[in-house]
Amino acid sequence: MKEVTISELERRFQEKIDNDIKIEPKDWMPEEYRQTLIRQISQHAHSEIVGMLPEGNWITRAPNLRRKAVLLAKVQDEAGHGLYLYSAVETLGADREATIDDLHTGKAKYSSIFNYPTTSWADMGTIGWLVDGAAIMNQVPICRCSYGPYARAMVRVCKEESFHQRQGFEIISLLAQGTPEQKAMAQDSLNRFWWPSLMMFGPNDAESKHTAQSMKWKIKRSTNDELRQLFIDVTVPQAEMIGLTIPDKDLKFNEETGHYESGPINWDEFWEVVKGNGPCNKERVDARKKAKDEGAWVREAAMAYAEKRKERSAIRA
Amino acid sequence: MEKNTDLFEYVLRMGDDSLILGHRISEWCGHGPILEEDIALTNMSLDLIGQATNLLEYAGELEGKGRDGDALAFLRYDREYKNLLLVEQTNGDFGKTIMRQFFFDAYRKLLFERLIKSTDIQLSAIADKSLKETKYHLKHTSEWVIRLGDGTEESHNRIQESLDALWKYTAELFFANEVDSKLLAAGIIPSMEGLQEDWNEIVSSVLEEATLTIPTNNWKQEGGRIGRHTEHLGLLLAEMQYMQRAYPNMKW
């Protein structure tokens, strides 16, 4: 077989991408592409799993049986998303357990939004509406991502996320149209989650170090600022519709561009939370570590038992 | 109407069992020992909450005082809950949760198998639907009891300890009083004959395969069926009822 140079492989690889042909696990890919995907997909997987915690916080306090079941099912969906995504990471040759250890040591990141506390039932509405809503905007373009397993996982995930978004909006609408106490609870929740939701799209394009290469590789298909703008344009009228006020005194509609213009985002806060100084960073990672540590004996037992069964059937055979 | 009062009480017991155990299992969500098992536990919790909804809605109809499933679930005092003491026990480690669930599943499977033959159409339909889920739960928990019992020395010791701690609550599974005898006499529920023996058989065969030992101490701890609970229920209710108590008469 003829030796193919790296630059030739890279050229063919980019050609596939330019022609929208999906890259599959066995295909040749540049190491940097692989590493970028491992980082991004595992970060996404960790976000799904850590994201179970703030909502899990209200399962035992859900106000009625229907809400309790819906919330349980929602948090369970997030666990399922985590599973598909960890599987997608494994197709790139990364080890699931090692990836999870990176989360626990703080080496790997997850969406900063989950470092904010859920202090009222209304947060179950706001999170579905805004956080799942923002997740959808981030993830719909990933359904066309160049890496096949990631793109396919996203198709399935996005369907469920839009279901979550509608359920969240239903919760918050009911509160916004409810008693004065419920209305206040809903507004307070929006006040707390609005800005962190805008930060979910990541730093401004000018500050974002990964965007250009990721766009070229079609791992990313829209920029942070484009997606953030789309989110604002969709969400502001929804808030108005249910009578809630967006906590941004500078927010205005620009008739010429047809877009809402929002006030400045507090990027210092964003970077502090990314660094680990958010209100719940430690609680979230500790909860995941605790689940892993306290489950160690269970996993060991399952392995030991599987081993014994193998030995026994070998003896019988 | 006598029939409705007795049937109300009977359905309420089952509804409360599902509700309280479903609540307990839901405490695991997001904290399971393995992601796959987190999902499986949540499934069980969802099934139990679904059963609780059907049963408590029906109980509310039978009572005829305008209380629906939510009113019964969230707005009673502790003495009015008729669940087994077993189901309100705290989760403990994963092994204790599994052992508690295993005892309950074995009982529930046998109970639903019999209640399908109830002459009360609604009760029979709920039993039929719930039986499918319960069989699946029993299979899952039996497998885990065996895995943990026959796994490592640590897992064996841990789950044996849970078995020892929970054993005294299992006698209550077979509680019956005049409510049961009147419903039986009226032909509404079928005979529960052999239920305890069948339960013993399922449990001892799984525990044997798991290399676990049934405690010889047969002290019985009962009370849940007549509303006399352990300290754990009050705390569980304080959490579960929080929203309904703090914000009365609102829609969510």
Ligand SMILES: [Fe+2]
């Ligand atoms: Fe998700």
Ligand SMILES: [Fe+2]
């Ligand atoms: Fe997501």
Ligand SMILES: [Fe+2]
């Ligand atoms: Fe979601």
